[in-house]
Amino acid sequence: MSDQQFPVSVEFFPPKTPEGVTKLHTVRQQLYALKPEFCSVTYGAGGSTQEGTFATVRDILAEGVDAASHISCIGATKATMRANLATLKSMGVKRLVTLRGDLPSGYGLGGEFQYASDLVAFIRAETGDDFHIEVAAYPETHPQAKSPAADLQAFAAKVGAGADSAITQYFYNADAYFRFVEEADALGVRAPIVPGIMPIASSTQLMRFSDACGAEIPRWIRLRLQSYGDDTASIRAFGLDVVSSLCEQLRAGGAPALHFYTMNQSAATLAICERLGL
Ligand code: FAD
Numbered sequence: 001m002s003d004q005q006f007p008v009s010v011e012f013f014p015p016k017t018p019e020g021v022t023k024l025h026t027v028r029q030q031l032y033a034l035k036p037e038f039c040s041v042t043y044g045a046g047g048s049t050q051e052g053t054f055a056t057v058r059d060i061l062a063e064g065v066d067a068a069s070h071i072s073c074i075g076a077t078k079a080t081m082r083a084n085l086a087t088l089k090s091m092g093v094k095r096l097v098t099l100r101g102d103l104p105s106g107y108g109l110g111g112e113f114q115y116a117s118d119l120v121a122f123i124r125a126e127t128g129d130d131f132h133i134e135v136a137a138y139p140e141t142h143p144q145a146k147s148p149a150a151d152l153q154a155f156a157a158k159v160g161a162g163a164d165s166a167i168t169q170y171f172y173n174a175d176a177y178f179r180f181v182e183e184a185d186a187l188g189v190r191a192p193i194v195p196g197i198m199p200i201a202s203s204t205q206l207m208r209f210s211d212a213c214g215a216e217i218p219r220w221i222r223l224r225l226q227s228y229g230d231d232t233a234s235i236r237a238f239g240l241d242v243v244s245s246l247c248e249q250l251r252a253g254g255a256p257a258l259h260f261y262t263m264n265q266s267a268a269t270l271a272i273c274e275r276l277g278l
Helices: 018-034 050-062 078-091 116-127 148-160 174-186 203-213 219-228 232-252 267-276
Strands: 008-012 039-041 067-072 095-099 132-137 165-168 258-261
Touching: 008 018, 018 050, 018 267, 039 050, 050 067, 050 078, 067 078, 078 116, 095 116, 116 132, 116 148, 132 148, 148 174, 174 232, 203 219, 219 232, 232 258, 232 267
Parallel strands: 008 039, 008 258, 039 067, 067 095, 095 132, 132 165
Antiparallel strands: none
């Protein structure tokens, strides 16, 4: 496959202000230069609303680009999920990133779904093959999992329930990804597992996110980032080196595509893709 054809996808979160909507519009136009296979939009993450997700998905589809809506089931009923799926279908959405999601601490789980696998099975039962279903994968193990083996089994069950492909939580250790893919394959998982890539543009933001989602920042990366303090140019130059080299390793090792967590910014993702010749 030539470099031009190596598939990439990009992820956004729904902006909360009119200025954010305008800015994301500009960011999208810049990222469309990469010819992304699809753009995905998060759902409920960080207190964002479902309306924000659907509005951003509509904007992307109106720009003639394939959009994937994330959808999470924690606290949801089957009736509301059915209604949301009907809305997404009527909008022309063909791809879903199907998640359990997280509730802010202090909330009980509630709802009629316990795990993402329940939602995958529900979507397949209700809508057949209308949607391409993506699920989340955790090469460094989901923070609430009983063990790495149990998490891998849960992942295989999620794919067994009808998922077409997976996107991973971000990581900076390629070996964790390759081992995860190998072990999933041994469990019979044939769905492509696409690495999620988090560009490094800000040190504090990365530390905050990684603590919350259980992604490991290797000591050598953390110490270097800390040593740069407020020197944004050095953080970005170092981040570009580290993440481009990770992407090279993943591509050389057979990763089927790359999915970028853009954080609604274009510069870092564009710089990495330029370095990779994409
Ligand atoms: P699940 O696959 O249900 O797993 C959750 C936990 O339950 C894991 O520890 C798993 O090991 C365990 N488990 C699963 N099945 C079983 C079982 N049968 N028995 C026992 N244990 C089981 N969050 C948002 O709120 N909005 C988003 O848009 C969003 N997008 C994301 C996109 C990607 C690519 C990724 C990787 C994560 C995203 N998240 C998002 C975060 C995600 O919602 C959280 O990580 C959440 O805690 C788990 O969701 P899941 O779908 O992976 O859950």
